[in-house]
Amino acid sequence: MPEVEQEILNINVHIDCDGKCEGCEKYFGCSLAQKDQMLLRRRMDKAERAMSRIKHKIITVGGKGGVGKTQVAVNLAMALAMRGRRVAILDQSFDGPCVPIMLGVEGKGIGYTEEGLVPTEGPLGIKVVSMGLILPEDEVVTWFHNMKRNATEEMISHVLYGEQDYLIIDVPAGTSSDTVNIIQYIPDMSGAVVVTTPSMVSQAVAYKVTILLQQAKVPVFGVLENMGTFTCPQCNEGIDIMQSGAGKRLAEKCKVPFLGTIPFDVQVADCGDDGIPFVYRHPDSEAAKVLTATVDYLEGQVWKG
């Protein structure tokens, strides 16, 4: 019997407007006039007050997992702190928070006063906020959307950041709740750094998150490519373990600047595990130079506007 076959063009899911903007997947696609008003009625104003004391908010995204978003975030924070800026870092990964490990504040816990959460102090006075400082090592978070959103709200509105020059926000892999929530709660985001590895697999996912940012009207500072050429420590042979070129290709496709390639470097991974950012520990490395140049560029961009 012949089957009537049709190509699946889209999954048909039912979405009516129930007026609950913060729970709505179509938030960025929506052009209803009520949208902005509805959002203001919620607890956004507390978030806005806390964020207004921070001059520049920058997020590191990638879409794809394991490309080095957190490495880039902690090193951006460290590089800025090394030149005297007041920096805070917000780890938006609830399932697998890595920021505390990479900044050497694992196990230090986070404090709480009547006025709010007190960020943990990291190297060079960097203020660290992360679920990793709250959850015990052997506790699993299996949160769905609403709890994540509530946690994000807590971490933005009820943390005593104080006056800061920069807040670096590390967003986990994916293009859903975690990314969307933070963009909704910080409408005046200075911009995003998109991290990708050189492979096409990574590029394809990074492309999706870049599209999302553009839909949400978050400025994209540029694309930073990580895990580039590996140099054998014994014989100095350079090799591309992971193909090449995705960073440049993505930047061209999305018409944003290409910020450079951080090479695949044993020392970089070691720094992550040991909790000392590579810009500090190995300031003369190629990795540090690329990262520092990125910071130069970012500072040029944010202090303009």
Added chain:
Amino acid sequence: MQGEEERRGIVALNVELSCDFMCENCERFFKCKSPEKLKIFDRRRMGRVRQTMARIKHKIAVCAGKGGVGKSMVTANLATALAMRDKKIGILDHDFDGSCIPRMMGVLGKKLIMGRKGIIPVEGILGIKIIAMGLILAEEDTNTWYHELRRNATEEFLAHVQYGDDRDYLLIDLPPGTSSDAVNIMQYIPDLDGMIIVTNPTRVSQVVAKRALLMALEAGVTVLGVIENMSGYICPKCGVNTNVLKKGGGETLAKEFDVPFLGRIPLDPAVSYSSDVGKPYVYEHPESPASKAVFLIADQIEEMVGEKIQEEICQK
């Protein structure tokens, strides 16, 4: 700043959770001891899922917690390795945001078809049947789904796909994290043969993989073992093996939880290349160290789920 602040350490986030009997939406599903739990759950649309899944011999989930350690790469190549032994395989790419399996299996651009009896999977090499969001969404489409839509999509992918009656294995590739997508799979397939945890050698990856492992244990899912991917790189020029990403995270994790350590897969440019062009390396380069590692893992998995007897492995 004022004088002494009264600081208390935060031991947990206080979020309100009353039971509204919506088990399929409950983050505390695995911790819940209420006897009502499973009864309520069966009343929902699990029946159809159970029927479809019952026709598949073995269901195995591949998880990591940490992103970018190689779950999809391992899933694609493990599937291919098993198919090279004449097993009938299905792959469910359960990463909705960053669906990579279609590219890795060389079926990017093909589309899923809706037949009379359900969704018809796309077929890759060696008859491997593939279901993935990447076979529906266009390249520039972004998925910003929250929990409900994901759960519904999972249900569709489990209940309404024509996997057929002859699949020996369904490998389920999970995204990074321990949230909706991982939990939904474990809820909807209570007879999962087990979960494979993929990690890389770094401590950072191990710390996150630990949470994924704990999640599986909490859910009562058997952990079939831990694979350490990206383990070492042999320079083609001088032959020296450099542990680019440190060493040992995978084996340590397996020991800590007393689960099998399934093996190490080395870094190899051919692996990344094959993922990009869609030709699984176990098929293109079966003699490479990376492929041999995957074949060995396939052996162990087959033995664990009861498909292969111990003697056959010893003979190799």
